[in-house]
Amino acid sequence: MTETNAPSTQGVPVQRESAHDHAVAGRTAGSSLVTDRGRTTIAENVVAKIAGVAAREISGVHDFGTGAARAFGAFKGRLGAENGVTRGIAVEVGERQAAVDIDLVVDYGVAIPGLAAAVRDNVITVVGRMCGLEVSEVNVAVDDVYLPSQDESSGTTGGARVQ
Incomplete structure (x- = not known):
């Protein structure tokens, strides 16, 4: 009162x-x-994991992190380490609020402004529901575009053009 x-x-x-x-x-x-x-209190890594999973739920999100972070993650994966769900996600958590920064790799052909808005909305909704935190901002940085031909050039599908 x-x-x-x-x-x-x-x-x-x-x-x-x-x-x-x-x-x-x-x-x-x-x-x-x-x-x-x-x-x-909720640890930053908890909020980062929740934000990462929420962002992955959006169609058109291919991966997270800058090129260097993805290369390091691939190297760790070959050594048997777990693929970190928090790669490319940075958060700041206060008593009542959180701010989230996300580095994305998007699928080719996806409208980036719409994708960023969908990621932002889902992260705000899920973090708010699960953590009880007000998400003050979600900054989305698109660092790369995934091209389906990248799989072919790495030898994962199809044959080589020149033998």
Whole structure:
């Protein structure tokens, strides 16, 4: 409950919030991470994994990360390491908000502005639902375009042009 009978400064009442008001305000804003009964913290790598999976759900997203990050990931994969779901995802997490940066590789032929908007919307929705965080921004950087012919040139499909 907000007090308006509190001391005033230059004739304007000073409003003070109780712990209960603070908790209720947090719940109405979509966050129950900080309440009068305790605090819940969510690690950045947790939010990054959730954001990565949410972004992968969008058709037209081929991969994540810059060229160097993808090459390093491929090298680690050959050594038996797990393909990191957080590659190309960077997050900052506060008490109630998160900001997400995503480096994408898109499939050729996909409208990039529409894809970026779909990724942004899905990440905001999923992170908000799962973590109770308000996502203040999702920055999408398209670093490459995947061409189906790239598989052919690497020898994974079809035969070579010259033998």
